[in-house]
Ligand SMILES: C[S@@+](CC[C@H](N)C(=O)[O-])C[C@H]1O[C@@H](n2cnc3c(N)ncnc32)[C@H](O)[C@@H]1O
């Protein structure tokens with residue numbers, strides 16, 4: 001980015017930590033997750049993460065970290081002692097806000113009851129549970145290691161441990177799922193009143209078992225019926241869709257995910273983790289990527305070669321990347337936010353903005369851009385307009 005766009009400002013900073021192992025790989029999953037063969041290399045991995053974090057510190061001196069997200073993989077395979085060591089190490093080298101949201105993803109099949117209390121004592125203040133469904137037949141079909149009973153027990157254990165920020169991940173449009181079954185899953189989840197539910201339509205991702213051997217998914221009519229039923233159930237329970245798949249009650253939106261979607265900055269450590277850091281001195285945005293394979297990442301401890309790539313986002317890409325994230329959110333976009341986060345003048349996007357308005361995907365005035373309900377429905381088309 002050239003100095004002709006002097007407005008690039010520092011956005012809030014988050015930290016993402018990737019913990020890549022799972023008990024077994026789910027057939028639909030294309031995340032950087034790997035079946036754990038043998039013993040979890042807990043201590044060496046935590047050590048590697050902390051050395052890795054040190055590499056990025058010179059780029060963020062003096063900045064406060066507002067949220068931490070431990071994602072996977074299955075972070076709940078790690079003991080509370082290991083998570084405590086990791087968090088203390090993080091807090092010792094970055095300026096961690098005392099109000100920071102600190103999330104850990106947990107799999108209902110990997111946590112015994114007392115573990116959640118120990119996570120809370122270690123400093124975790126938000127749990128994201130991969131429930132997916134309460135229906136054991138569907139869970140088996142999804143290759144999950146837990147059943148409906150485990151799902152209920154995990155939620156109860158997290159609530160009993162005293163967490164007041166809890167997300168439940170549910171997937172819908174599952175093989176052989178009817179709209180009634182989908183509603184039954186959602187109703188059971190909403191009964192726990194956790195305040196946050198991520199409701200993901202199952203997608204068949206390339207290079208997964210489901211892509212190779214596709215299951216029969218609900219037809220279009222059923223998918224539409226599921227959308228309508230779930231919208232009604234969420235609204236009745238007091239939840240709003242603040243993001244395309246994330247529903248929350250007031251005050252429960254995920255601060256970490258909001259920062260991603262608002263094109264904030266984040267350090268990304270751990271196997272395959274991505275980061276984005278604004279460098280005001282050079283008026284550039286840097287993207288970072290760590291070595292993907294856990295084994296190679298661990299071996300990188302020897303010479304601190306964790307980073308696979310550091311690149312500057314080109315001016316041509318920055319507007320697309322901003323809108324790709326930002327249009328996921330329902331909240332209007334202030335033009336000043338666009339200018340500060342991208343360092344671009346609004347005239348740079350006159351063309352795609354005009355096309356999106358003409359298609360009824362957004363409404364625009366001098367202050368802001370508002371995604372219409374049509375824009376939410378055809379989100380991919382809206383995002384694509386900014387690719388050119
Ligand atoms: C990174 S995964 C980690 C959560 C944790 N490992 C677990 O599965 O319990 C986050 C969430 O993405 C969702 N997800 C993963 N693959 C998906 C797919 N192909 N389609 C829809 N949702 C998916 C699941 O709901 C999952 O809980």
Ligand code: SF4
Nearest residue numbers: 022025026029033073
């Ligand atoms: S447990 Fe989660 S991260 Fe692991 S394979 Fe299954 S969906 Fe992917």
